[in-house]
Amino acid sequence: xxxxxxxxxxxxxVEAFAERGYGATTTRDIAxxxxxxxxxxxxxxxxxxDLLFAISLRGHQNALTTLTEAAAHGAxxxxxxxxxxxxxxxxxxxxxxxxxxxxxxFGALTPEHRAVIADLRRRMEQRMRDxxxxxxxxxxFEVGDLRGTARAVLSLSVDLVRWFEPGGxxxxxxxxxxxxxxxxxxxxxxxA
Amino acid sequence: xxxxxxxxxxxxxVEAFAERGYGATTTRDIAxxxxxxxxxxxxxxxxxxDLLFAISLRGHQNALTTLTEAAAHGAxxxxxxxxxxxxxxxxxxxxxxxxxxxxxxFGALTPEHRAVIADLRRRMEQRMRDxxxxxxxxxxFEVGDLRGTARAVLSLSVDLVRWFEPGGxxxxxxxxxxxxxxxxxxxxxxxA
DNA sequence: GTCTATACTAAGATAGAC
DNA sequence: GTCTATCTTAGTATAGAC
Numbered sequence: 028x029x030x031x032x033x034x035x036x037x038x039x040x041v042e043a044f045a046e047r048g049y050g051a052t053t054t055r056d057i058a059x060x061x062x063x064x065x066x067x068x069x070x071x072x073x074x075x076x077d078l079l080f081a082i083s084l085r086g087h088q089n090a091l092t093t094l095t096e097a098a099a100h101g102a103x104x105x106x107x108x109x110x111x112x113x114x115x116x117x118x119x120x121x122x123x124x125x126x127x128x129x130x131x132x133f134g135a136l137t138p139e140h141r142a143v144i145a146d147l148r149r150r151m152e153q154r155m156r157d158x159x160x161x162x163x164x165x166x167x168f169e170v171g172d173l174r175g176t177a178r179a180v181l182s183l184s185v186d187l188v189r190w191f192e193p194g195g196x197x198x199x200x201x202x203x204x205x206x207x208x209x210x211x212x213x214x215x216x217x218x219a
Numbered sequence: 220x221x222x223x224x225x226x227x228x229x230x231x232x233v234e235a236f237a238e239r240g241y242g243a244t245t246t247r248d249i250a251x252x253x254x255x256x257x258x259x260x261x262x263x264x265x266x267x268x269d270l271l272f273a274i275s276l277r278g279h280q281n282a283l284t285t286l287t288e289a290a291a292h293g294a295x296x297x298x299x300x301x302x303x304x305x306x307x308x309x310x311x312x313x314x315x316x317x318x319x320x321x322x323x324x325f326g327a328l329t330p331e332h333r334a335v336i337a338d339l340r341r342r343m344e345q346r347m348r349d350x351x352x353x354x355x356x357x358x359x360f361e362v363g364d365l366r367g368t369a370r371a372v373l374s375l376s377v378d379l380v381r382w383f384e385p386g387g388x389x390x391x392x393x394x395x396x397x398x399x400x401x402x403x404x405x406x407x408x409x410x411a
Numbered sequence: 412g413t414c415t416a417t418a419c420t421a422a423g424a425t426a427g428a429c
Numbered sequence: 430g431t432c433t434a435t436c437t438t439a440g441t442a443t444a445g446a447c
Contacts, residue, residue: 032430048327050243054423069424071430105436130381131323135240175389175397178382179375186374189322197367205367213401218410224412246441256414261442263412 033071035061037085040078045124049079049132079132080140085149086122086129092093093118094154104162105211108180111158112210113203116184119191120199125189155181162214169216227265229277232270237316241271241324251296271324272332278314278321279339281378285310286346296354297403300372303350304402307376311383312391318380347373354406361408372402 039060043052055076058065074077097114101107118188119126129144136144155177162168170176183206220288230251235244246267264270293299299367311318321336328336347369354360362368374399389397 046326048242048324050240051327052234052242053421055421057332063430065423066425066433067431075423132240134238135243171400172393172397175394176401179398180400182374182378183371185381186378190370198339201364202367206371208363209289209368209371209405212409215404215405217404245439247439255412257441258415258443259413267441 031145032061032063036063036068036071037078037081037129041082041125041128044082044128044132049075049128049135055190060087076135076137076140079128080136080143082125083129083131083132083136083140083144084147084193086125087144089122090115090118090126090129091147091151091154094151094195096153098158104158104167108158108214109207109211111155112184113178115181116187117199117203119184119187120197120202121194123188124190126185129183130185130188152177152181159214167216168214170214176213180213222251224255224259228255228263229270229273233274233317233320236271236274236320236324239391241320241327260362268327268329268332271320272328272335274317275321275324275328275332276339277337278317279336279343280306281314282310282318282321283339283343283346286343290346290350296350296357296359300347300350300354300406301399301403303347304372304376305399307373308379308398309381309391309395311376312389312394315380315383315385318377322377322380344369344373351406359408360406362406368405372405375402 036057040052040057043056043060047056052075054068055065057075057078061067068078068117072081093114094111097111098107100110103129133141152174156173159168159170159173159177159180163170163173187202191202228249232244232249235248235252239248244267246260247257249267250260253259261271264273285306286303289303290299292302302397312318320405325333325336344366348365351360351365351372355362355365383394399401
């Protein structure tokens with residue numbers, strides 16, 4: 028049984044951090060968005076950074092799960108990478124405010140918390156490298172720099188959070204389809 | 220004749236904002252990095268936001284110039300886009316701290332300053348769309364969504380600033396070459 | 412153009428009642 | 430578990446001497 032107040036505070040903090048940045052957000056602002064007094068924050072979260080870590084952990088875990096589940100779909104390397112990129116872009120578009128916080132406020136975490144998050148990030152990059160390597164092995168992808176290319180493919184999705192606004196020119200699904208297509212085209216062998 | 224102190228403060232602010240975020244940076248920190256007292260800041264910049272705007276303006280102008288000059292190189296659409304992406308990625312890698320500030324602290328600007336910067340951003344995206352459109356016209360590129368694809372191509376470069384560290388695994392030139400190759404591959408027509 | 416000193420405001424976090 | 434009230438610290442910005 029979880030306490031709803033704890034989650035309401037996390038949600039309020041996501042909005043505030045995404046809008047104003049972690050450093051510029053006050054605990055009073057978070058409390059007021061959650062409909063509570065400033066003091067109530069500290070019943071549920073020891074510090075402001077604790078709130079940031081809760082957001083970052085939940086966000087990275089969700090994104091990693093999304094990527095992992097998408098990797099299980101698709102029988103061929105092309106289908107697998109397309110599925111991963113599509114799902115990853117849709118996730119970042121549908122959770123663009125959470126995404127902005129987890130991507131841009133990494134440096135505001137304590138060293139201990141940073142280490143936990145860095146490990147999740149490494150696992151995401153590893154998932155993509157594995158998918159690319161499989162395609163190279165089967166001869167359907169041509170990749171010079173595996174690490175750099177995997178990072179570039181993920182960049183298409185991650186960079187969404189910098190500018191995406193719900194209700195804008197593209198839906199999450201449209202962006203997912205566009206990025207999946209572009210990613211596969213990046214990987215296909217050059218014509219001889 | 221410019222005052223060196225003004226520029227020293229801007230440079231100090233770039234370091235501080237990139238490291239801690241705009242909201243979490245104190246004017247005392249900026250002053251101390253520039254080797255001055257807190258009061259000296261206000262002789263050269265009216266407010267902390269004024270410093271941010273100076274950084275953002277200079278950064279966006281430099282990036283736009285880089286993109287424009289690169290677009291003049293290359294006789295064919297493929298060479299032109301490769302030149303633009305290479306130069307844009309090299310710029311973001313060589314100025315990753317400035318890039319981080321200008322990309323991530325856009326929302327911290329005043330509405331008036333935001334409008335100025337937004338205009339420069341629109342012009343960058345327009346430059347890339349023009350380059351893609353030229354290739355489509357000549358039949359060497361196949362692009363479904365011009366706006367989305369131009370943004371995705373630029374994302375490869377911009378997203379560098381999120382993780383790039385000087386002295387890391389890749390040099391700016393290596394990343395420029397990688398991204399130029401990936402961008403051109405994204406645009407080439409699918410095999411029939 | 413830089414300093415020391417400080418006014419003024421607001422931040423993070425806690426105490427103690429209910 | 431939430432509140433009001435408040436402690437303590439630190440922030441932005443300014444005044445006035447040099």
